[in-house]
Amino acid sequence: MSDNKLSGRRILVVEDEMLVSMLVTDLLEDFGCTVVGPVARLPAALEAAAGDGFDAALLDVNLAGVRVFPVADVLAERGIPFVFVSGYGELDSDGQHEGRPVVQKPFSPDALEVALANCFPD
Template sequence: MPDKSVQCPRDGRALVLVVEDEMMIALDVQMMLEDNGYRVLGPAGSVEGALRLLEDTRPDVAVLDGNLRGQPVVPVARRLRSLDIPFVLSSAYDIFTFDGSEVLAGAENVQKPVSERRLMAALERVLS
């Protein structure tokens, strides 16, 4: 279950930014989140799309794929860190070796394929 202590002003449910370039995975993650009481921002399938969403809306947490059609998610992670918004990774990769990947250090990776149990537990940890 999600951490109920995290409250959003509108309806009391945490808002999660989903950044995932594979639409079927994005929709699956969105359904998992909504089934567990979260609201979803996105999903965004690109770095640019995610950054546009962050211009207008401040999520409580984010779920990030590490590699978006060959482009590292680093700019999104940097923006989230600058806003003090926690995030978890949802990536098939264990180690990120691209430039700027140090911004991902310390972020929990729930791996792919995404397990609902692992995702919910990770979100509860970063939101507590």
């Protein structure tokens, strides 16, 4: 993808696996984004989601055995776009977040870039 929709965007990263968060950080920076976080646990993620300073978020569905859906609820209520990242296939969010973008682990850089760029319509 080369239209540079992501250049200058601030992306909150909620990811509990250190190596994955490092990879995501590198990719986002390659896309021209500024990374906010990463945040690895639900309480800190809820606090970050309620704050300012980011344009969209990447949410790992499972944070150390705890589902990230309360963070998604806060973001949805605030009208902030987000993309789920999951290694589990189905979200299992009681349908509340059905239709939200999901990037499956392991993901390609292109899949991540397209999913995030789609958060910012023209």
